[in-house]
Amino acid sequence: MTATLPPRAAADPQGAGPARVNSYTSGKLPRWAAPALTVACLMGAIAVVALLAAAGAIGEFSLVLAVILGTVSAIALITTISLIAEGRRAATNRFMIALVITAFVVALLPLVSVLSTVLVNGAPRFDLQFFTWSMRSVIGEGGGALHAIVGTLQITAWATLISVPIGLFAAIYLVEYGRGPLARAITFFVDVMTGIPSIVAGLFAYALFALIFGEGVRLGFAGSVALSVLMIPVVVRSSEEMLKLVPNELREAAYALGVPKWLTVVKVVLPTAAAGIITGITLAIARVIGETAPLLIVAGFTSSMNYNAFSERMQSLPVFVYTQYANPGTDVDVYLERAWAGALTLIIIVMALNLIARLITRLFQPKAGR
Amino acid sequence: MSKRIEVRDLNVYYGKFKAVEDVNLTIEPRSVTAFIGPSGCGKSTFLRTINRMHEVIPGAYVEGEVLVDGNNLYGKGVDPVLVRRQVGMVFQRPNPFPTMSIADNVLAGVKLNNRRIAKSDAEALVEKSLRGANLWNEVKDRLDRPGSSLSGGQQQRLCIARAIAVEPEVILMDEPCSALDPISTLAIEDLIEELKTDYTIVIVTHNMQQASRVSDKTAFFNIAGTGMPGKLIEYDETATIFSNPAVKATEDYVSGKFG
Numbered sequence: 121m122t123a124t125l126p127p128r129a130a131a132d133p134q135g136a137g138p139a140r141v142n143s144y145t146s147g148k149l150p151r152w153a154a155p156a157l158t159v160a161c162l163m164g165a166i167a168v169v170a171l172l173a174a175a176g177a178i179g180e181f182s183l184v185l186a187v188i189l190g191t192v193s194a195i196a197l198i199t200t201i202s203l204i205a206e207g208r209r210a211a212t213n214r215f216m217i218a219l220v221i222t223a224f225v226v227a228l229l230p231l232v233s234v235l236s237t238v239l240v241n242g243a244p245r246f247d248l249q250f251f252t253w254s255m256r257s258v259i260g261e262g263g264g265a266l267h268a269i270v271g272t273l274q275i276t277a278w279a280t281l282i283s284v285p286i287g288l289f290a291a292i293y294l295v296e297y298g299r300g301p302l303a304r305a306i307t308f309f310v311d312v313m314t315g316i317p318s319i320v321a322g323l324f325a326y327a328l329f330a331l332i333f334g335e336g337v338r339l340g341f342a343g344s345v346a347l348s349v350l351m352i353p354v355v356v357r358s359s360e361e362m363l364k365l366v367p368n369e370l371r372e373a374a375y376a377l378g379v380p381k382w383l384t385v386v387k388v389v390l391p392t393a394a395a396g397i398i399t400g401i402t403l404a405i406a407r408v409i410g411e412t413a414p415l416l417i418v419a420g421f422t423s424s425m426n427y428n429a430f431s432e433r434m435q436s437l438p439v440f441v442y443t444q445y446a447n448p449g450t451d452v453d454v455y456l457e458r459a460w461a462g463a464l465t466l467i468i469i470v471m472a473l474n475l476i477a478r479l480i481t482r483l484f485q486p487k488a489g490r
Numbered sequence: 491m492s493k494r495i496e497v498r499d500l501n502v503y504y505g506k507f508k509a510v511e512d513v514n515l516t517i518e519p520r521s522v523t524a525f526i527g528p529s530g531c532g533k534s535t536f537l538r539t540i541n542r543m544h545e546v547i548p549g550a551y552v553e554g555e556v557l558v559d560g561n562n563l564y565g566k567g568v569d570p571v572l573v574r575r576q577v578g579m580v581f582q583r584p585n586p587f588p589t590m591s592i593a594d595n596v597l598a599g600v601k602l603n604n605r606r607i608a609k610s611d612a613e614a615l616v617e618k619s620l621r622g623a624n625l626w627n628e629v630k631d632r633l634d635r636p637g638s639s640l641s642g643g644q645q646q647r648l649c650i651a652r653a654i655a656v657e658p659e660v661i662l663m664d665e666p667c668s669a670l671d672p673i674s675t676l677a678i679e680d681l682i683e684e685l686k687t688d689y690t691i692v693i694v695t696h697n698m699q700q701a702s703r704v705s706d707k708t709a710f711f712n713i714a715g716t717g718m719p720g721k722l723i724e725y726d727e728t729a730t731i732f733s734n735p736a737v738k739a740t741e742d743y744v745s746g747k748f749g
Contacts, residue, residue, distance in 0.1 A: 377574070388587060
């Protein structure tokens with residue numbers, strides 16, 4: 121191994137010249153080397169692809185091809201240069217960092233793309249009328265999604281009201297009380313439930329409510345039940361993890377003060393885990409608020425306002441987007457614009473939920489440190 | 491306020507594993523008793539049986555009797571919650587409740603039990619307990635700050651204040667100074683000396699100087715080997731244990747020849 125050590129190992133630690141060089145920094149590429157090389161490679165790749173296109177070798181100019189070419193060549197070049205100048209360990213490090221950054225960008229691309237597309241296409245109909253009108257008697261232009269927004273908020277609120285108590289209590293049982301086969305069975309079935317296709321949840325809710333109200337039943341609340349089937353396992357899982365994070369010492373401290381177990385759970389364990397639990401619940405809401413399939417089955421679709429989740433059909437935003445897209449009238453563009461605006465509204469609601477969760481997390485977090 | 495503890499033929503188990511075997515001893519009221527011995531010899535385990543904290547661990551159980559003023563803690567129908575209100579405990583690592591302020595930590599025993607307490611009574615209790623734990627002067631200006639904002643030694647004294655606020659008969663301390671610096675340790679040792687006038691105190695320690703400084707009586711525990719149960723080897727006046735022990739193993743341990 122000694123033979124492959126770079127020359128910096130032999131550098132004089134005292135420094136020979138008047139400007140004393142730190143032996144730990146010698147033989148390293150400067151900080152700007154990697155970014156500069158990446159930019160150069162991307163520019164070069166664009167130029168090459170443009171030239172090829174101009175020469176008629178590859179047809180039209182393709183930015184995607186240029187970026188791929190630039191990225192690959194940048195990774196290869198950085199690694200090679202580093203291997204020569206800095207040695208094997210540093211080269212491996214640079215190669216891995218390059219891969220990680222590339223993966224990050226690749227993961228981010230669809231997100232940015234979806235967001236920008238929805239913003240651009242949804243903006244034209246993101247107006248006052250969209251939030252004050254329903255689709256009742258609207259053919260062609262105009263109309264709005266108020267009925268769908270109200271529906272989504274109500275259906276999701278009811279789903280949350282059903283899921284949070286059940287999910288949280290199940291998690292408390294699993295962490296604080298559950299021992300043996302029952303606890304293992306619950307954990308297993310919660311894991312199974314996480315994988316249930318949403319359409320199955322919808323069919324389950326339909327079958328349940330058809331038993332009570334007869335076939336052909338459509339209720340906003342039935343939609344909530346379907347969503348809660350999807351939501352409960354997420355709430356159980358996240359709450360369970362958060363409760364497990366509460367140190368046992370705190371429970372013992374409470375027991376040692378003569379506090380009964382249930383009060384320890386209510387007043388010590390839950391407040392300590394509150395921030396994480398609320399975040400988990402918000403993520404669970406975000407997970408179900410965009411569900412289309414179960415609501416299509418049990419909540420139905422309508423173009424009228426319905427403020428009562430317990431009677432008649434109820435529109436929701438995802439179903440609104442779906443119907444606008446699937447059944448356009450003669451003027452197709454008007455319907456598509458409404459669909460985009462609906463999608464934009466849904467994304468904004470989810471974002472708002474996440475922001476609220478962050479805020480609550482900050483408020484509830486145990487005040488740490490000095 | 492303090493009470494006599496008698497332990498008779500006590501065996502402690504973790505599931506099938508017998509951790510402590512056949513302990514018999516009597517702890518006098520208003521005294522400090524130290525448990526010493528090598529790691530894993532069961533002294534902490536034994537300490538936790540005195541306020542039924544032992545059974546918090548799944549699968550753990552106890553055979554024999556622990557009598558506090560003649561009442562068996564392990565009798566039928568004894569509520570462990572009531573036991574723990576009379577036998578308080580301070581743990582190895584300071585563990586103030588992170589969601590509560592300093593004052594609320596002291597009042598934890600009251601507030602967590604949903605007992606109502608008048609504001610003036612609460613303030614008086616906070617001051618009395620913090621004074622009792624020698625912490626009042628350091629924190630009186632910041633009672634509403636989180637308990638975790640204190641230093642390790644202060645946190646441990648906060649935990650002691652929390653324990654004495656529920657006015658127990660007995661205070662158990664499980665290596666209360668092992669995470670602290672010498673100055674904080676000294677503060678806690680002084681405190682133990684003061685608390686002795688009101689409470690029966692049992693302390694587990696690895697520090698033999700500490701045991702000789704603070705305790706009236708000392709119990710030496712030992713194990714024959716890993717997987718074997720721990721046993722009470724010798725229990726006597728602290729001076730006797732450290733100067734003229736009856737058993738060879740005790741002498742070897744306190745003089746540092748092993749362990």
